[in-house]
Amino acid sequence: MQTLDKTPEQLRQDTPLTIAGRSFQSRLMTGTGKYQTFEQMRQSIAASGCEIVTVAVRRVQTNAPGHEGLAEALDWQKLWMLPNTAGCQTAEEAIRVARLGREMAKLLGQEDNNFVKLEVIPDTRYLLPDPIGTLQAATQLVKEGFAVLPYINADPLLAKHLEEAGCATVMPLGSPIGSGQGIRNAANIQIIIENATVPVVVDAGIGTPSEAAQAMEMGADALLINTAIAQAQNPMAMASAMGLATNAGRLAFLAGRIPVKDYASASSPLTGMVRS
Structure with missing residues (x-):
């Protein structure tokens, strides 16, 4: 059945x-950082309806503040862990941390989990990913059997190179991490979506449910949202709102929006009108 023939249900x-x-x-994928308490994190993740949760391997391994016991705080029978290489500044660091993340997932009962969110970020002020280091690390990790989900600038050529290297997704940023600036790279993200044959996950910068819906309306396959939920005044309510917006945006994309016109078009037809 074609999309045009389907009912809303x-x-x-x-x-x-x-x-x-x-x-x-x-x-919708969510994160585990920046929450005030583990209980707040658990309730927010549940409210979002997400199934994939990203965990910063290095911060868990080093028991960084707010991360002590984090890996054990969630039910990994219900959630799929996405270990990430946050904090890595070089390809070599990211490869090493990815291997640790795979072992961590196995220790927590996910024996077949080869997922890794690849982050190579040498820039400590703007937190923009290194395209060369990301491609180098991704190429090696794919060879080692990882399902690589690389975090990248909204660069259509890099996205295609990563896809050709065997990455499982591409994850272009909407705007800088934690900035809440929304989708500032819409034109490039649209190009990535139109040309990708793997899922496109918009990651970073989304601050409101309307921005989450916008990314999904563009045709993104999924979103990863952390700061906008964890640092909201009511994280659980925001998590629920982000989940609803993700679904609404996806449904709108499948429904197909009307064309944008330079002129008005009456909602009611002029034919058949009663005239005096």
């Missing part, structure tokens, strides 16, 4: 998000 059922052969019903 059928559209809501949608096809699952599939990454590296694994299927997920939710198209």
